[in-house]
Amino acid sequence: MAFQRPWLPLSANSIPCSRSGNKSTRGLHSVTPAESSETVEATSLDPANWVQFREQAHAALDLVLSHVEGIRGQPVWQPPTPDALSYFTQELPTDAGDIDELLAGIRDYVVPFATGNLHPRFMGWVHGAGTPVGVIGELIAAGLDLNCGGRNHIGLAIERQVVKWMGQAFGYPACASGIFVTGSSMANFLAAIIAKTEALGVESRERGLVHADRPLLAYASSEAHSCIAQALQLSGIGSVHLRQIPVDEFRRMRGDQLERAIVADEQIGAQPFLVVGTAGTVNTGAIDPLEEIAAIAERHRLWFHVDGAIGALAMLSPKMKRNFSGLEKSDSIALDFHKWGHVPYDAGFLLVKDAEAHKRAFAQPAAYLQRSNEGLAAGDTWPCDLGVDLSRGCRALKTWLTLAAFGTHRIGASIEGNCALARYLADLVESSDQFVLKAPVALNIVCFGIRNADPETVRAVVTKLQLSGIAAPSWTTLEGESVVRCAIVNHRTTIEDIDIFWDALTQLAGEAAGK
Incomplete structure (x- = not known):
């Protein structure tokens, strides 16, 4: 139905007057409805039939929840079929589509061909498994369409709550700062920017590196x-x-080699500014000696950042917390809630001990970002002052809901269970004549070789296992040798899943050896 522009006056008598009492003839109000035949067609994208759409929305939610509930009856992973790939080669639509038909397409061509990380025998990479609770959090945040770059609304309060919780979990002061990002790759990047700004001064944001007196140097393990x-x-x-x-x-950083390198670089006139410790390396799950690194960083006045993408959340387990001693002495920590926190992708996070240093590195004045004491522009520090994004979804709500629904003890117990299963798998490897353990198991990652197998054979065995739909490990390279890599991250994984994986792997490796 057409409608007239509501901002036009209903009559000439409603036209605003000038201060002298004369009718104003300037602006939009100089035209009356009687003088204009222009109409505007309704352009709302809301459903024409809300009752029908509610049924469709509930059906979509049921589709997802039924898939998760029945995940054990599904292949771990399967490649998209030609029909599925063809479905996403259509021309850009100009006319409205039928929601029921579109949901049927998602059911047939999307749901069966996802990454596979929901399944308890997905072990190839460090991916969280999500939870139905997280689905609800994501749904609500999307429905409210929260933009958490700034402004005075509840989304920012939720993010501040998670920052406070993480500060408590990692032994940071109550005034610590933090921000949600896509993942730890971005969190580590932001940490490097903060460290650089602290080393060169805030004026370096404008002057750049050209005016740096000495070359900056950073340190991390191999x-x-x-x-x-x-x-x-x-x-x-x-x-x-x-x-x-x-x-x-x-496979932990050697502290003696770190200090030796820093001293040598200082002697040649360079400027060491950043050391990165890792709480769970990506290849094997090793934990660097964080206490020792913290002491070295303090002696040489370096920013101490910890990449905790994989392992930092193990601090939620009282039993495992001691393995991360020294983490609380870091200046910043990167972590991923979408890994061991099982928050739906994506939910990366950066925690910074010095809130002012965090803000110095990113706050950018702009006319459209001015603050006030009240109203939508109220507030001192907004997330856009702490990172590079102004347009930001509300990653905090699904994270807050996950933490509030399960609590740290239950999440920590799930992490403990994954690590126990990794040790169980390592025991199977060490008791076998067919395989050989290639790295110590510090957390949840097990790397092992197939005896007398060349790299092509190892990769072929892993690929066949993935294609079978039974399990999905990966391979990596250690000391030039291709090895099987299993990262046990899924809260649904049980000892029976490890046994099923092991039996299938043993059979495929045996067949490869006998060909």
């Missing part, structure tokens, strides 16, 4: 995630200025 080097590239420092410190037999 086992650190590749995003650390990328963070230096993106920050303008350059990955050539990342010193890769050797590791010990447990």
Whole structure:
């Protein structure tokens, strides 16, 4: 139905007057409805039939929940079929589609071909498994369409609550700062920017690195995630200025080698500014000696950042907390709630001990970001002052709901269970003549080789297992050798799942050896 513009006056008598009492003829109000035949068609994208749409929405939710509930009856993973791929090669639609038909397409061509990380025998990468509770949190945040870049609304209060909780969990002061990001790759990048700004001064944000007196140098172990080097590239420092410190037999950074490298660089006139410890390396799950690194960083006045994407949330387990001693002495921590927190993707997070340092690195004045004491523009620090994004979804709500619904003890117990299953798998490997353990098991990642198998055979066995739908491990390279890699992250995984995986792997490896 057409309607006239509601902002037009109903009669000439309603036209605003000037201060002299004369009728104003300026602006939109100089035209009356009688003088204009212009109408505007209704353009709302809301459902024409809310009752019908509610039924469709409930059906979509049931589709997802039924899939999760029956996940054990599904293949762990399967590649998209030609029909599924073809479904997403259509031309850009110009006319409205039928919601029922579109949901049927999602049912047939999306749901069966997801990543697989919901399944308890998905072990290839460190992916969380999600929860139905998280689905509800994501749904509500999407329904409210919260933009958490700034403004005075409840989304920011939820984010501040999670920041406070994480500060408590990691032994940071109550005034600590934090921000949700896509994942730890972004969190590590932001940490590098903060460290750089603290080393060079806030004026370096405008002047850049050209005016730096000495070259900046950062330090991380040779086992650190590749995003650390990328963070230096993106920050303008350059990955050539990342010193890769050797590791010990447990694949942990060697503190003596770290200090030796820092001293040597100081003597040649360079400026060490950042050391990155890892709480759970991506390849093997090793935990760097955080206490020792913290002491070295303090002696040499370096920013101490911890990449805790994989392991930091193990601090929620009282039994495992001691393995991360020294984490509380860091200046910042990157972590992923979408890994061991099982919050739906994505929910990365950066926690920063010095809130002012955090803000100094990113706050950017702009006319459209001015603050006030009340109204929508109220508030001092907004998330856009703490990172690079102004447009931000509300990752905090699904995270808050997950933490509130399960509590830290239950999440911590789930993490303990994963690590116990990893040790069980390692025991199977060590008791077998067919396989050999290739790295110590510090957390939840087990890396082992297939005896007398070349790299192509190892990769072929892993690929066949993935294609079978029984289990989905991955492979990686250690000391130039291709090995099977299992990262046990799923809260649904049981000892029976490990046994099923083991039996299938043993059979495939045996067939490969006998061909």
